[in-house]
Amino acid sequence: MDLIHRKNEIILIAPIGAAADVIGGSTYHTSLGISLNRYRRTGVGLRVRRLWSRKTIMIIDEVSMVDLSALSIINTHCKIARSLDRSSLDLFGGLPIVILMGDFYQFPPVQGQALWKLPRNETDQDGKLIWSQFKQVIILHEQMRQAEDLPYRNLLTRMRAGTLTNDDMLTLNLKAISSLTNPHLQTTTAVVKLKTLRHVISRFQTERFAQAKHQRIIIFPAVHTRTRSSSPTDLTLHADDLLGLPEQGAKIPFPGLILYTLSMPTMVFWWKGCFSNQGLLFADGRGEFAPGSS
Numbered sequence: 136m137d138l139i140h141r142k143n144e145i146i147l148i149a150p151i152g153a154a155a156d157v158i159g160g161s162t163y164h165t166s167l168g169i170s171l172n173r174y175r176r177t178g179v180g181l182r183v184r185r186l187w188s189r190k191t192i193m194i195i196d197e198v199s200m201v202d203l204s205a206l207s208i209i210n211t212h213c214k215i216a217r218s219l220d221r222s223s224l225d226l227f228g229g230l231p232i233v234i235l236m237g238d239f240y241q242f243p244p245v246q247g248q249a250l251w252k253l254p255r256n257e258t259d260q261d262g263k264l265i266w267s268q269f270k271q272v273i274i275l276h277e278q279m280r281q282a283e284d285l286p287y288r289n290l291l292t293r294m295r296a297g298t299l300t301n302d303d304m305l306t307l308n309l310k311a312i313s314s315l316t317n318p319h320l321q322t323t324t325a326v327v328k329l330k331t332l333r334h335v336i337s338r339f340q341t342e343r344f345a346q347a348k349h350q351r352i353i354i355f356p357a358v359h360t361r362t363r364s365s366s367p368t369d370l371t372l373h374a375d376d377l378l379g380l381p382e383q384g385a386k387i388p389f390p391g392l393i394l395y396t397l398s399m400p401t402m403v404f405w406w407k408g409c410f411s412n413q414g415l416l417f418a419d420g421r422g423e424f425a426p427g428s429s
């Protein structure tokens with residue numbers, strides 16, 4: 136599209152920020168001015184109308200994470216953004232080309248029904264109707280990412296199909312890590328499923344790093360403003376007590392802690408104008424070294 140000078144006509148969208156970042160696009164919430172509280176009716180602002188005025192191609196990536204209702208809401212907002220009457224039967228505001236990309240073996244929607252599931256309400260139903268209009272399908276069969284590691288590629292293919300063998304299990308178990316203190320793991324990236332484990336590893340690695348450099352660790356307690364807990368959030372802070380509490384993600388009624396030591400390797404996330412330090416060895420974002428003075 137760049138070669139034919141039509142790059143400005145494409146809009147790249149993904150259901151979550153991390154996926155949008157990979158393709159250099161934005162979430163559908165951002166690009167269409169959709170409220171996170173999806174059922175709250177919001178108009179489409181001037182910024183969104185301007186953004187959409189010259190678009191002719193919409194590409195939505197990681198479509199396995201788009202739920203039925205979301206597809207309906209995207210459709211409605213495209214109509215508004217492109218100044219089409221809401222009752223118009225033209226899909227997505229009459230955009231000539233809409234491409235959905237993704238893999239239904241990967242993550243399902245965070246909430247709501249996946250596109251292939253049964254609708255649960257009227258908005259889902261509308262989403263289902265829209266989904267059924269996508270009739271031209273291209274299925275890619277060749278796995279290119281691990282093309283140079285055939286045994287691994289074959290293992291992943293069996294894993295995807297749910298047909299792992301005992302040998303596969305043995306191979307995977309041989310890769311399991313039993314101790315974080317192993318020196319050759321010091322510079323590796325850890326991918327973990329739960330935030331709680333990430334915090335344990337981050338704290339452990341920060342302490343190890345600080346000890347090796349004979350440095351102090353400075354602890355920043357954060358004010359928890361987004362907790363869903365009904366418990367009070369303005370507890371008096373005692374860093375020693377907080378250090379003894381396990382991290383429990385969004386469920387905690389008390390502030391989280393950020394451990395900092397000079398020059399520690401870290402990942403910095405830029406997110407709508409603010410950043411958060413996710414600690415050592417986190418599996419996403421860009422690698423940096425924490426600045427500051429001793």
Ligand SMILES: Nc1ncnc2c1ncn2[C@@H]1O[C@H](COP(=O)(O)OP(=O)(O)OP(=O)(O)O)[C@@H](O)[C@H]1O
Binds near residue numbers: 238280
């Ligand atoms: N035809 C190809 N020839 C060589 N390498 C390719 C080809 N297609 C993709 N790749 C490589 O395979 C890797 C994965 O490609 P890509 O990110 O496009 O896949 P994807 O299916 O979108 O991945 P994901 O499932 O993470 O969204 C990339 O490193 C890419 O460069």
